[in-house]
Amino acid sequence: MKQKLENFLNIIAHSSLTWQELISKAEHIGEISDFINIRDLCEWQGLGLEIAKDSSGRYELATRKRAISEQIFCVVDIETTGSIKSGQIIEVGAVRIQNGKILDTFESFAFAASVPDEITELTGITSTDLVDAPPLATVMERFKIYLNSAVFVAHNVNFDFTFISQTLTNLGYPELLNRKICTIDLARRTIPSHRYGLETLKQILGVQNTHHRALSDAIAATQIFTHCLNALPFSIQSVEDLIDFSKKAPMIRQKIKEPHLLVQ
Known part of the structure; x- marks a missing residue:
């Protein structure tokens, strides 16, 4: 299913379809229809995909033409055992931003019976911190509602998203279907x-805050993400332009100065 889903997302991110074409391709995904009525666009949005109707009556991802400044991005970080x-996830932190401004934040521990010593050493989170934390299912449900159809952003996004x-x-x-961007x-x-x-x-970038705590790292990633947006070429205008740029544009690296050889 994963490859079929990726193919479907790639099509509606870069082209528009008639209603019949959209439904036909969605039906081939299979398991998605176990969770939603694929003919209801509101239910797709519940999975994180905002499918919109364009001026010609065809359907595409809203992010295909939406300006970056108009998009809500959700920058996420998690701590795990x-x-x-x-x-398992023991802490979730997230920041929603739009047009460079923070809209709101999300932060929650999730209950776990124990925390490995090495995780406590890394994060400072102990089993005592989680005693009164809400169940993982409650935290995930709250986070999914908070995320909604925002673009999912994280430092090493494949880890947090997956x-x-x-x-x-x-x-x-159902699994997340949100569009995603890696700040790395x-x-x-x-x-x-x-x-x-x-x-x-x-x-x-001169960012100073606590490391290896979910909300703190999400805030740091937000500042990195905002800096990157401000450095984009003018040609990158839509959200899908941004996603493509993050994956396909030439990488830049700082030139390493070779030390001068000492004369013997």
Whole structure:
């Protein structure tokens, strides 16, 4: 299903379809129809996809023509007890922004019976912090409502997006279908640097806050993302332009000065 879904998203992100074409291609995805009525565009939006009707009566992703300044982006970070296969989410932090302004934030612990020592050492989160935290299912449901159809942004987006999406499916919800952007990919095309880890980019841009806590890292990623947007070429106007640019534009790197050889 994953490849069929990617093909479908790529089509409606870069072209428009008649209603019959849209439904025909959506029907081939399979499992999606187990969760929604594919003929109801509001239900698609509930999965994170905003499909819109253009002036000619054809259908496409709203992000295909929407200006970057008009789009709501949701910058996300999570803390977990381990990998996607063996761990669980214990903290979610997110920032929604539009046109460079923060609209609101989301922050929540999620209950876990225990926290590995190495995670406590990294994040400062202990099992005691999670004793009164809401259940994971409650946090995921609240976050999904908060995210809605915003573009999902994260530093190393595949980790956060996949972990959250897999957690939702494990809890009986459909996977996320939101458009997504990686701030590492975007920074590689707009910020000269030797490295593109969060801490390195924070130092370059003068961002000072707590590291390895969900909301704090989401705020840092928001500042990096905003800096990248301000450095875009003028030709990048729509949200889909931005997504394509983050994946396909030439990468830039800071030139490393070779040390002078000492004369013996």
